[in-house]
Amino acid sequence: MIYHQVIVVGGGLAGLRAALEAAPQVDTAVLSLVHPVRSHSGAAQGGINAALANMEACKDDNPEKHAFDTIKGSDFLADQDAVEIMTREGPACIIELEHWGVPFSRTPQGKIAQRPFGGAGYPRTCYAADKTGLYILHTMYEQVVKCGVRVYDEWAVLSLIRDGDTCRGVVAMHLPTGQIEAFQAEAVIFATGGAGRIYSNSTNSHICTGDGMFIAYHAGVPLKDMEFIQFHPTALLRTNILITEGARGEGGYLVNRLGERFMEKYAPKAMELAPRDIVSRSIQTEINEGRGFEDGCVHLDLRHLGREKILERLPGIRAIAMDFAGVDPIEKPIPIHPGQHYTMGGIDCNYHGETVLNGFYAAGECACVSVHGANRLGGNSLLETVVFGKLSGARAAEFVRGKASSQGDAKAVERALARVVAETEKLRSADGNEDPVSLRLEMQKTMADKVGIFRTKQELAEGLAAIQALQKRYREIRLNGRQKRFNLDLLRSWELKGMLDLSEAVVAGALAREESRGSHSRTDFPKRDDVNWLKHTLAFHTPAGARLGYKPVTITRFQPEERKY
Amino acid sequence: MMVAKQNITFEVYRYDPDMGREPRYDSYQVPIEETTTVLEALYYILERMDGSLSFRSSCRSAVCGSCAMFINGMNRLACRTQIVALNSREVRIAPLPHLPVIKDLVVDMAGFWEKYERVRPYLVTTVASPDKEWLQSEEERRAIEEAIDCILCACCHSSCTMSWWDKGYLGPAALLKAYRFVADSRDQAGLERLRLVANEDGVFRCHTIFNCTEDCPKGLSPTFAIQELKKRVLWKKLTFQM
Numbered sequence: 001m002i003y004h005q006v007i008v009v010g011g012g013l014a015g016l017r018a019a020l021e022a023a024p025q026v027d028t029a030v031l032s033l034v035h036p037v038r039s040h041s042g043a044a045q046g047g048i049n050a051a052l053a054n055m056e057a058c059k060d061d062n063p064e065k066h067a068f069d070t071i072k073g074s075d076f077l078a079d080q081d082a083v084e085i086m087t088r089e090g091p092a093c094i095i096e097l098e099h100w101g102v103p104f105s106r107t108p109q110g111k112i113a114q115r116p117f118g119g120a121g122y123p124r125t126c127y128a129a130d131k132t133g134l135y136i137l138h139t140m141y142e143q144v145v146k147c148g149v150r151v152y153d154e155w156a157v158l159s160l161i162r163d164g165d166t167c168r169g170v171v172a173m174h175l176p177t178g179q180i181e182a183f184q185a186e187a188v189i190f191a192t193g194g195a196g197r198i199y200s201n202s203t204n205s206h207i208c209t210g211d212g213m214f215i216a217y218h219a220g221v222p223l224k225d226m227e228f229i230q231f232h233p234t235a236l237l238r239t240n241i242l243i244t245e246g247a248r249g250e251g252g253y254l255v256n257r258l259g260e261r262f263m264e265k266y267a268p269k270a271m272e273l274a275p276r277d278i279v280s281r282s283i284q285t286e287i288n289e290g291r292g293f294e295d296g297c298v299h300l301d302l303r304h305l306g307r308e309k310i311l312e313r314l315p316g317i318r319a320i321a322m323d324f325a326g327v328d329p330i331e332k333p334i335p336i337h338p339g340q341h342y343t344m345g346g347i348d349c350n351y352h353g354e355t356v357l358n359g360f361y362a363a364g365e366c367a368c369v370s371v372h373g374a375n376r377l378g379g380n381s382l383l384e385t386v387v388f389g390k391l392s393g394a395r396a397a398e399f400v401r402g403k404a405s406s407q408g409d410a411k412a413v414e415r416a417l418a419r420v421v422a423e424t425e426k427l428r429s430a431d432g433n434e435d436p437v438s439l440r441l442e443m444q445k446t447m448a449d450k451v452g453i454f455r456t457k458q459e460l461a462e463g464l465a466a467i468q469a470l471q472k473r474y475r476e477i478r479l480n481g482r483q484k485r486f487n488l489d490l491l492r493s494w495e496l497k498g499m500l501d502l503s504e505a506v507v508a509g510a511l512a513r514e515e516s517r518g519s520h521s522r523t524d525f526p527k528r529d530d531v532n533w534l535k536h537t538l539a540f541h542t543p544a545g546a547r548l549g550y551k552p553v554t555i556t557r558f559q560p561e562e563r564k565y
Numbered sequence: 566m567m568v569a570k571q572n573i574t575f576e577v578y579r580y581d582p583d584m585g586r587e588p589r590y591d592s593y594q595v596p597i598e599e600t601t602t603v604l605e606a607l608y609y610i611l612e613r614m615d616g617s618l619s620f621r622s623s624c625r626s627a628v629c630g631s632c633a634m635f636i637n638g639m640n641r642l643a644c645r646t647q648i649v650a651l652n653s654r655e656v657r658i659a660p661l662p663h664l665p666v667i668k669d670l671v672v673d674m675a676g677f678w679e680k681y682e683r684v685r686p687y688l689v690t691t692v693a694s695p696d697k698e699w700l701q702s703e704e705e706r707r708a709i710e711e712a713i714d715c716i717l718c719a720c721c722h723s724s725c726t727m728s729w730w731d732k733g734y735l736g737p738a739a740l741l742k743a744y745r746f747v748a749d750s751r752d753q754a755g756l757e758r759l760r761l762v763a764n765e766d767g768v769f770r771c772h773t774i775f776n777c778t779e780d781c782p783k784g785l786s787p788t789f790a791i792q793e794l795k796k797r798v799l800w801k802k803l804t805f806q807m
Contacts, residue, residue: 034621035674037717038629098698101688101751103706103713110700128713134628135713142687176667205624238600241626320626323645324600437612480616483581485668489616 001417003407004029004150005400007170007185008393009157009212011036013133013382014364015191016140017389018353018396019149022189025397029150031157031172031183033192033207036141040193040205041385044133045316046246047115047125048097048386049379050090054111058122063087065121068558070380073119073275074373075518075528076560077225077536077553082351082369084556086380086387093386094126102139104128105313115249115313117378119275119565123249125379130244130316133382155181156491157211159420160188160219160360163412167219167360171420175491178484180424182417186406187359187396190216190347191389194365198503199340200444203235203242212366214498216347217505221355222538222549224368226345226502227509228519230376231453233279235339237297239324243317243336245378247302248272250313254283255299255333256291262298270565277375277519278565280338284453287337299333338453342381344372344519345509348538353392359399363392370536373553374518428490432476436493439470439477443496443503446470451507456524460511467503468545474500501546505539508546513537530560573597573648575606577618578659581668588666590657591615597648603656604632604643607670620670627782630718634670635659640720640780661723677719680735684743684761689754705750712745712790714783721777721787733766737777737787740768744790747797756807763798763807771795 004027008019011032022028032039051061066087071078098104098112105113105128117125128135144151154175161168161182169184195210196202217223233254234243248254254272256262266282267274274282283298292298302310307330310318314329321327321334346368353361364385371384450463474497481489515529516522538549572594580588593614595606604622611618621631625644632643636658637651648656664672690699721737722728728736735743743762746752762768768791777787801807 034623034629034631035678038621038623038631040624040629042716043624043626043628095696095698099688099690099694101746101749103709103749104698106701106703106706108703110702110705112698131628131714134716138713138717139688145682146687176671176673205629207623239625316628323627326600481618483617483668484583485581486619486671487617488611488619 001182001184001410001413003184005185006187006189006396007031007183008189008191009170010191010193010364010366011151011153012039012041012191012193012364013137013140013385014389015189016144017386018189018191018363018393020143020147021390021393022397023147023149026400029152030144031152031155031170033154033156033211035153036144036151037138039137040208042134042137043205043242044382045130045242045244046117046249047127047132047379048094048136048382049117049120049124049377050094050126050383051087051124052091052094052112052114052126054114055107055123058114058124061122061124063090066090066124069120070371070377071373071558072563073375073377075375075563076534077370077373077517079370079554080556080558081554083371085351086371086383089387090383093383093390097136097139097386100139100143102128102136115246116273117249118245118270118273118279119377125246125249127246130246130314136382157215158424158494159416160215161413161416162219162357166358168406168412171416173424175486178487180417180421182413184407184410184413186400186403187361189353189361189363189392189396190366191362191364192366194343195499195502196340196343198443198447198499198506200441200448201235201240202340203232203240204341209495209499210343210502211495211498212362213346214502216355216362217501217539217541218498219357220541221357221360222348222540223505224345224348224536224538225370225509226343226505226539227513227537228344228374229340229451229506230276230342230344230519231280231338232341233276233283233338234300234336235341236320236325237295237335237337240339241320241324242341243300243320243334245276247300247314247317250309251305253301254279255301256286257293258291262286262291267565274565275375275377277521280453281521283338293335295335297335297337300336301333302329303331303333340448342376344368344370344374344376351388351391352395353388354395361392361396363388374520427494428479428482428487430477430479432478434473434476434478436477436479436496439473440492440496443467443470443500447503447506451510453521455510455520455522457511460507464504464507464511467500467507471500471504501541505546508548509537509539512548534560570596570598574655575610576655576657577610577669579669580666599649601648602644603636603646603648603658606648606656607643619668628716630716633661633718633720635662640724642718642782645782661719663723663729674719676732677722677738680739681717681742683735684739685754685758686742688746688749688752690751691753699751701750708748708750709745711785712741712748714785715741716783718782720780720782724776724780726774726776727770727772731766731770734770735762735767737791740794741785741787741790744794747794756801759794759798759801759807762794768794768798
C-alpha cells in the first residue's frame with residue numbers, strides 16, 4: 001500500500017495546478033492515466049479568458065463584465081458566486097502562468113495578447129498562437145518537475161475508497177504491469193477530465209471517457225447537470241478534430257453551400273462569435289435544411305485573413321486541416337460540422353471543490369461547480385482548470401492539516417483493494433456472448449443520434465431505452481485481451497460500464513428537463529422556463545439506474561434575461 | 566480523388582515479457598480508405614482482430630505525443646501517418662528503436678524523462694517578478710517560436726545514433742528543451758544553462774547527423790537548436806566567460 005496525504009487523480013491542467021498548490025503544504029502525489037504532457041488539456045487551442053484589459057480594444061474590460069458574459073452565456077444556470085470568483089481570480093492566475101514561463105503571444109507593447117472569442121464583450125482570450133493548452137500544460141508540468149511533486153503515470157484509478165462518509169484513497173491499476181494497488185490518503189482530488197467519448201462524434205482525446213465522473217457516481221457522489229453537453233461548432237469533417245474558435249476570433253467566416261454567411265440570420269450582431277450553443281444550432285439547421293455541402297458540413301473560410309496572419313496566429317489548425325483533411329486553409333475553406341466537445345456537467349461540488357464526501361474534491365472538466373451552467377464560453381475551460389485546481393488544492397491541504405492522520409487504520413483500504421482485485425479478475429476472464437466493442441459503438445451512436453444538438457421527448461425516450469438495453473447486455477460481455485501488461489481491452493471494457501452509466505445520467509436528465517436552455521435544445525419545448533427549470537439537475541446512482549433530484553441555482557446580482565446576440 | 570477500399574498487410578511487433586516467448590511480428594489484413602491513419606488501423610486490429618494488442622494513443626491529432634512508433638523504417642506519430650501516403654502494400658510497425666519494450670508497441674520512457682529533467686526544464690528568474698507579466702517583445706517571442714512546439718514524443722531521441730551508444734547523452738529532445746529556455750528573453754539562469762549542456766554528454770556529443778530533424782513529426786530542428794547552443798558555449802569559452 002502506498003500512502004500520501006493528498007492524492008490528485010489526473011495529470012491535466014486542473015490536476016497539476018491542484019498538486020502545485022497542495023504540495024508545498026502537505027505530502028502530495030499525482031496519479032495519471034497517461035504521462036501528464038499527454039493529457040487532453042494539451043489539445044486546447046484558442047486561449048484562456050481573463051479581463052487583463054491589455055489591448056486598446058479591451059481597455060474597459062473588467063472581471064465583472066467577464067462574469068456577466070459567462071452567466072449570460074450559461075443561459076443563467078451557472079452559480080453566480082462561483083463565476084464571480086473565477087473571473088476575479090482570473091487575471092492573477094494568468095500572470096502566474098506567464099511567470100512560470102507560458103509563452104503567450106504578445107501585443108506590440110510586449111504584454112500578453114488577447115483575441116475575441118464567442119459571447120465575450122471584449123477581446124479577453126489570452127492566447128499563445130493556437131496551441132495555448134499545449135504550452136500551458138507543458139509549462140505546468142515543468143513546474144511540477146521543479147517542485148519535485150511525485151507523479152505516478154500510467155496508473156488507471158479504478159475506485160474510490162469510501163469509509164462511511166469519508167474518502168480514504170483510491171485503488172488503481174498500473175498499466176505497464178497490470179498490478180493493482182491501494183493508495184491511501186487523507187484527501188483525494190479528482191481532476192480526470194470530461195466524458196466526450198460517450199459520443200461517436202467527439203472532438204475529445206481517446207482518454208476522455210469520464211472515468212472520474214463515474215467512479216465518483218458509483219461511490220455515491222451525485223453528478224450535476226449532465227444533460228448539458230457542449231457541441232463545438234467547428235469540428236473537422238470525418239475525424240471531429242477540433243478547429244479552434246480562435247479561427248473565428250481572428251475573423252474567419254462560416255459559409256453554407258449557397259455562399260451565404262448564414263450567421264447573420266441567427267445572431268446578426270455577434271455573427272460567427274455568438275456563443276457555441278447558438279452557432280452549433282445554426283450550423284446544424286443549415287445542414288438539416290439542405291444548405292450544407294454534400295458530405296454534411298459547412299465551410300469555415302479563413303482565406304481572406306491572408307497567409308501571414310494564418311501562419312502567425314493559426315499555424316496549428318492549418319497543420320491539422322492539411323494533415324487530417326488534405327486542405328490548406330490559406331487556399332481552401334475547411335469543411336466542418338458541430339461535434340461533441342465538453343461536458344458542462346460533472347461531479348457536484350462547490351467552488352472549493354468540496355463534495356458530499358469528506359476529503360473528496362473535484363476540479364476541472366470532471367467537476368461541476370457550476371461556472372458554465374447550460375453552455376460554456378470558449379476560453380473559460382482553461383481558466384476553470386487553473387482557478388479551481390488552485391482552490392481545490394488549497395482547500396484539500398487545509399483539510400489535511402486540520403485533521404489527525406488516519407494512516408494507521410487501513411481496514412477499509414484493504415477491503416476496497418480486495419474487492420477491486422476480485423472485480424478486475426472477474427472482468428479479465430469474462431466469457432459471455434457480447435462484444436464490448438460493439439456495445440461501445442452502439443452507445444456512441446445512440447448518444448450522437450438521440451441526444452444530440454436538437455432533442456425531442458420521443459428520441460430521448462428511445463435513447464434511454466437503448467442505453468438501458470446496452471447496460472443489460474454489458475453483463476454478458478466477453479474479453480479478448482487477458483494479459484496483465486498494458487491490457488487495453490480490459491481498461492476499455494471496464495470504462496464501458498461507467499460510460500454507459502454516465503450516458504444514462506445524461507439522457508435521463510435531458511428527458512426530464514422540459515425546456516430549452518443553453519446547449520439543451522428541446523424542439524418540443526423551445527423556450528427557457530425559469531419558473532420550473534431554473535435549477536440544477538442531480539443524478540444519483542442506484543442499482544435501478546439514475547435517480548434524479550434538483551437543487552437551486554445561486555443568483556447574486558444578474559437576474560435572468562433573454563439571451564440575444 | 567477517392568481511392569477504392571483496399572486491404573493492406575500490417576506486420577506488427579508483438580512482445581510480452583510475461584509470456585516467455587521471443588518477440589515476433591504478427592500479420593493482419595486491414596481494409597483501409599484514402600484517409601485511414603496508422604492509428605486507426607491499430608484500433609481496427611485491437612477492436613476486431615486481436616484484443617491483446619498494446620499501444621499508446623490519446624489525442625489522435627498530433628499534439629499529445631503518445632503514439633510515436635517505428636513505421637516503415639521511420640519514427641512517426643501513428644495518428645498523423647496516412648497509410649496511403651506510405652505508398653506501400655505492407656506496413657511494418659515496431660516500437661521506438663533503442664528503448665526498452667514494455668509490451669508490443671509500448672516502450673519504457675523513463676530514460677527519456679530522466680534526461681528531460683537534467684536540463685532544469687523550467688523558467689528560472691532571479692529578480693523579483695513584476696506585478697504584471699514579464700514584458701516580451703514580439704521579436705523576442707519569435708526566438709522561441711519553434712522550440713516550444715516540441716510535444717516530447719521521443720521520435721528524435723529514439724532516432725539519434727549518438728543516443729543509442731552513449732546512454733548518458735542528453736539527446737535532441739532534452740537539448741531542444743534547454744535551448745527553449747536559453748532563447749527565452751525572460752529566463753535569467755544565464756551561464757548555468759550553458760554549463761548544463763557544455764560537456765561530453767551535452768551539445769558536443771551531437772555529430773550533426775540530422776536523424777532527429779528528419780524524424781521530427783512537428784517539423785522542428787533539434788539539430789539547429791543544438792548548434793545554436795554550441796555557438797553560445799564556444800563564444801563564452803573563447804571570451805573566458807565560462
